[in-house]
Amino acid sequence: MADLNLGTEIPVYLGFWTNWSRGRVAGATLTLKNQEAALLTAFLAIFVAFVGTSSWRIISYSLHQFVSSQKTQDGLYHQTQAILRNSGNGTTNFTRLLRVLWAWRHHKSSRPFYRIGPLVAATVITTAVFAAASIFSAKISSAMGNEVLISSKHCGYAIYNDSVDASFIETDFLPYISKIVNSYANYAETCYADNVESDAQGCGLLMKRRLTSTIDRNAKCPFGRGICRHEDGNIKLDSGPLNINTDLGYNVPKNLQYTVRYITQCAPLATAGFQQTFNYSNNVTYMRYLYGSTNTSSHSQPLNFTQQFQIPSVSQVKFEDFTAGMADYRLGVSSAYTYNGSFYTEPSVFIPTDELAGVLNDSDLVLIFLAANDVTYTTEINDDWYSAHRFVEFVYEKELSGGTHAYLADEPASTLGCTLHYEICYPDSSTKKGCPISGGIIDVQDPSNLPSESEDYSFISWVSREYQDLRSVIATLSIASLTARHSLATGGQGPLPDDQWQLEVENWHNITLSSFQNSINAAVGPNDPTFLKYFWGPPDSDTASYLCKNQKIRSASHSNFSVLGLVIVLAIGGLIIIISYTLESLLEVIDDRVRHVAKYSRIEWSANDVLQIQRIAHEELGIGTWKNCAGANAVPVTEGDQLLGELDIQDPKHPSLKAPSTTTNVARIDSSVTDLDSPQSASTDNDHKQLLSKHEIKA
Numbered sequence: 001m002a003d004l005n006l007g008t009e010i011p012v013y014l015g016f017w018t019n020w021s022r023g024r025v026a027g028a029t030l031t032l033k034n035q036e037a038a039l040l041t042a043f044l045a046i047f048v049a050f051v052g053t054s055s056w057r058i059i060s061y062s063l064h065q066f067v068s069s070q071k072t073q074d075g076l077y078h079q080t081q082a083i084l085r086n087s088g089n090g091t092t093n094f095t096r097l098l099r100v101l102w103a104w105r106h107h108k109s110s111r112p113f114y115r116i117g118p119l120v121a122a123t124v125i126t127t128a129v130f131a132a133a134s135i136f137s138a139k140i141s142s143a144m145g146n147e148v149l150i151s152s153k154h155c156g157y158a159i160y161n162d163s164v165d166a167s168f169i170e171t172d173f174l175p176y177i178s179k180i181v182n183s184y185a186n187y188a189e190t191c192y193a194d195n196v197e198s199d200a201q202g203c204g205l206l207m208k209r210r211l212t213s214t215i216d217r218n219a220k221c222p223f224g225r226g227i228c229r230h231e232d233g234n235i236k237l238d239s240g241p242l243n244i245n246t247d248l249g250y251n252v253p254k255n256l257q258y259t260v261r262y263i264t265q266c267a268p269l270a271t272a273g274f275q276q277t278f279n280y281s282n283n284v285t286y287m288r289y290l291y292g293s294t295n296t297s298s299h300s301q302p303l304n305f306t307q308q309f310q311i312p313s314v315s316q317v318k319f320e321d322f323t324a325g326m327a328d329y330r331l332g333v334s335s336a337y338t339y340n341g342s343f344y345t346e347p348s349v350f351i352p353t354d355e356l357a358g359v360l361n362d363s364d365l366v367l368i369f370l371a372a373n374d375v376t377y378t379t380e381i382n383d384d385w386y387s388a389h390r391f392v393e394f395v396y397e398k399e400l401s402g403g404t405h406a407y408l409a410d411e412p413a414s415t416l417g418c419t420l421h422y423e424i425c426y427p428d429s430s431t432k433k434g435c436p437i438s439g440g441i442i443d444v445q446d447p448s449n450l451p452s453e454s455e456d457y458s459f460i461s462w463v464s465r466e467y468q469d470l471r472s473v474i475a476t477l478s479i480a481s482l483t484a485r486h487s488l489a490t491g492g493q494g495p496l497p498d499d500q501w502q503l504e505v506e507n508w509h510n511i512t513l514s515s516f517q518n519s520i521n522a523a524v525g526p527n528d529p530t531f532l533k534y535f536w537g538p539p540d541s542d543t544a545s546y547l548c549k550n551q552k553i554r555s556a557s558h559s560n561f562s563v564l565g566l567v568i569v570l571a572i573g574g575l576i577i578i579i580s581y582t583l584e585s586l587l588e589v590i591d592d593r594v595r596h597v598a599k600y601s602r603i604e605w606s607a608n609d610v611l612q613i614q615r616i617a618h619e620e621l622g623i624g625t626w627k628n629c630a631g632a633n634a635v636p637v638t639e640g641d642q643l644l645g646e647l648d649i650q651d652p653k654h655p656s657l658k659a660p661s662t663t664t665n666v667a668r669i670d671s672s673v674t675d676l677d678s679p680q681s682a683s684t685d686n687d688h689k690q691l692l693s694k695h696e697i698k699a
Helices: 034-067 075-086 090-103 112-142 166-191 319-323 354-361 441-445 455-466 470-481 483-487 500-517 520-524 529-534 542-548 563-595 600-607 610-620 663-674 679-694
Strands: 015-018 028-033 147-149 214-219 234-238 259-268 275-279 285-289 292-294 307-310 316-318 330-339 342-344 350-352 364-371 388-395 404-409 414-425 437-439 552-554 558-562 646-648 656-658
Touching (some): 028 034, 028 563, 034 090, 034 112, 034 558, 034 563, 034 600, 075 090, 090 112, 112 563, 147 558, 166 500, 166 529, 234 500, 307 330, 307 364, 330 354, 330 441, 330 470, 342 354, 350 354, 354 364, 364 470, 414 441, 414 470, 414 500, 441 455, 455 520, 455 542, 520 542, 558 563, 600 610
Parallel strands (some): 316 388
Antiparallel strands (some): 015 028, 028 558, 147 552, 214 234, 234 259, 292 350, 330 342, 330 364, 364 414, 388 404, 414 437, 646 656
C-alpha cells in the first residue's frame, strides 16, 4: 500500500474555490461530499428536464404562431395547431405528429408530409438539443475531475529544536522522519512501476501517479578524467521541468507558478589509487578510501580519508554461519554541497579531491559506499558496484556429504559518485522569465539570489522543505533502500543483473521525486500531540499560510461542480422558464395596449387550448354560460352549477357530445341562458359584447 499520509484521514475543504490549473473562470469549483453532490446532481437533472419542457412551450408557441392563418383551413391544419398548443414536451409532440401524419397519409391533396414533416424535424432537433443539454449538465460535475483541496489545522513543517529533551528526539522526531521517508520509498516502489493502475493500491491520491524521467544509461563520466571506472556507460536521470501546479499538486495562480527540474548523474568510481590499508592496534585491518578528507567542521579531529571499512579475511564459509542469516550489506554516505555557485564547506561532510570538486560549481556531490561484508553470492556478479568474483568454499556439517562454493565481493567496499542538480524556472505561461535558481539543494531551500522578503523566496523555500535529496534518502533508509536485498536471504544473495547499480540509482531518484510530490505531509501535518508540541512549526509567512490552504489531492469521496457550468445552466434555464410563463401575457399586453389590436394567431392559440376547445364544443350545443373565454392563461368556467353535455356513444366508432338527457337539468340550463329579462342575463350579454369589441380583428 502506498501510504503517503501515514494513516491520517485527510480533511478536505468543502465549498467554493478556484482550481488555477483551469484558470480563474473555468476553474471556479464547488466541492461537496458525494452524498450532497448526489442531491445537487438530482436537482440539476430535474431542473434541466423542466427547462426542456419550458423551452418546448416557447418553441411550440412560435411554431403555432408561424403556421396560424385566418383563412378557412382543413382538418389537418386544426389538428396540427391543437397538438402544438397542447403538447407538454417535445416527445409528446413528436408522437402525436407522427400519429396525425400516419392518419392523413392517404390524403395527398392535404400534403401531410410537406406540412407536418418540418414540424417533426423541428421537434426532433429540439429534443436532441435538450438531450445534449442534459449531458452537459452531467459534465458540470464529471468534467471538473476529482481534485480537492486539503484543509487541515495542523499544516506546517518539521523543525529540529536543540532545546528539546533528547529523549523526545529519539522517540518522536527521528521516527517521524523515518516514517515519512519510508512512505516515499513505499510509494515509489508501488506506484512508479510500469504495470500499476493509476488508482490501484493508493496510487490515485496525488495529481500524477508518477513523475517520469528521461534516462540515459550510456552517459559520460560527470567527474574529472581517471576517477570513473568507465568514461561511458554511466547513468543520467533528468526529471525535466515539473510544474508546481499540474505535477506537484499546488494550487496557485500563474504569477506564483514555477517548474522544478531534478537531475541525478552517477558513475562507479575507480578504487585503484584512491585507497590504502590501515591496521588498528587490535590487528583489525581496514581499507580507507581517499576521495577527500573529512571536513573539520563536522569532526573534532580532521581525517585524511573519506570512509573506511573492515577487510574481511574469509577463506571459507561454514554452512551454519550462512543459515544464521547474519550477513548483510552496509552503506556509507559522504556528501559535499554547493551554494551560490561554489563549494559550501559548513554542511559538507568531506572536502573532495580535485577530480571530484569540479562539479561543485552547480551541483551537490554524494559518494555512496557499499560494503558487502560476509554476504555470499550464489553466482559471480559482474555489476560494477556489487562486483563479486572471489571464490570461497562452503563447508557443511560432518553429517552432510559433498560441498559447494560461493563468491564474495571483490573489495571491502565499492563506491558510486553522484551529482545532484536542481533548477527552478518560471513556466512559459508565467509573466516572469528565466531560471532564478540553478544549483544544489541548499540553493533551492535558501534561494540567496531572490530577495528574502519576496513572494517567490517564501514560496520556493516553503515548498522545498519537504524535498529529500539522494543523500538524505540513503542516510535515512540505509540498506533498506537497496532493491538487491529483495533477493537476499539468510546472508546469501541471489543472482543480480550487470546493471544492478543503475537500478539502485533509478530507485533513489524515484524516491526523491516521490518526496517532491508528497507535499501533502506538510499540508496535513502529524496527528501525534507530542510531535506537534515540540517538533512542528506553523506557517512562517503569508505565502506559507496561503500554500497550506492550496494543496490538492484526488478524492473519490468528494465531487466537484463547475461554478461556471452551474451559473450557465441556472441562469439560462431560469430565463427560459420565466420567458415560457410570461411570453403569452407579455404579447397580449403589447397587442392590447400598444397596438390596440387583437392578433388572430394569439387568439387562436388561446382558443386551441384543450379547455377552450372543450368550452367551444359545449357552446356549439348551446350548453352552459361561460366566462374567461379568452386570454393567455384563461380557464373557462360556467356560471353556477350548470351541467354540461354528455358523451353520446350510440355509435362507438363515432362518439359525440349531446345535451343532458335530464329535463330538469335542461330547464335549469335553459333558464340561465334564455331568461333575457334577468339582470344576470343582461350582465352576461354585456360581457359578450365587450369581449367581441375587445377582440375585434383588424385587417
